Amino acid sequence: MGNDMEIKDEKSYIFDKTMKCNVCNKEFTTKQVRTGKARYTGTNDILKPLYTGIDSTKYDIIMCPHCGYAAVPRTYGKLTPKQRQLIRDNIEGKFKVTWKEEDSYSYDVAIRRCKMALLTEMITGTKISESAYLCLRLAWLYDGRIEELRSQNASEYTPVGVSFPLLGLPVTTSVSSAIWPSFT
Numbered sequence: 031m032g033n034d035m036e037i038k039d040e041k042s043y044i045f046d047k048t049m050k051c052n053v054c055n056k057e058f059t060t061k062q063v064r065t066g067k068a069r070y071t072g073t074n075d076i077l078k079p080l081y082t083g084i085d086s087t088k089y090d091i092i093m094c095p096h097c098g099y100a101a102v103p104r105t106y107g108k109l110t111p112k113q114r115q116l117i118r119d120n121i122e123g124k125f126k127v128t129w130k131e132e133d134s135y136s137y138d139v140a141i142r143r144c145k146m147a148l149l150t151e152m153i154t155g156t157k158i159s160e161s162a163y164l165c166l167r168l169a170w171l172y173d174g175r176i177e178e179l180r181s182q183n184a185s186e187y188t189p190v191g192v193s194f195p196l197l198g199l200p201v202t203t204s205v206s207s208a209i210w211p212s213f214t
């Protein structure tokens with residue numbers, strides 16, 4: 031398929047961008063896809079945008095590793111003082127990055143980053159459509175992870191064996207506790 035060779039080259043499609051957090055004012059780097067490098071080839075059956083050489087959906091979220099504030103680039107930094115305070119009160123201090131910094135984002139890391147964006151949405155109380163949009167992004171990431179497992183021919187893999195932490199929790203679990211266990 032040529033897929034393995036393309037995936038190994040993923041680093042050449044991304045770069046580190048330095049940013050300043052809108053909530054805690056600390057600097058951090060976030061990985062972004064180089065404009066024009068990857069070629070768009072269409073969408074799949076769950077409307078995921080597909081590119082040659084890289085799964086760009088892994089790089090859709092900007093997340094501050096210091097306080098946990100996360101969002102898509104379109105909305106990143108666009109917070110009211112009250113929303114900033116809500117993030118400080120509810121996320122900063124409880125959040126800690128528990129994954130290793132690597133040259134590219136694994137699906138597991140990308141999924142955690144996306145969940146932090148979802149948590150940010152829930153805490154700051156923006157539009158439900160924004161949360162729905164992030165849930166769709168989460169589905170794209172799980173789709174990529176499943177494809178990755180398939181291509182690795184993981185012998186233990188079965189569709190029902192894949193863990194969906196958000197979906198697998200009891201419905202009585204509160205929103206914040208439904209998300210937090212995955213980050214600690």
Ligand SMILES: [Zn+2]
Nearest residue numbers: 051054094097
């Ligand atoms: Zn921050």
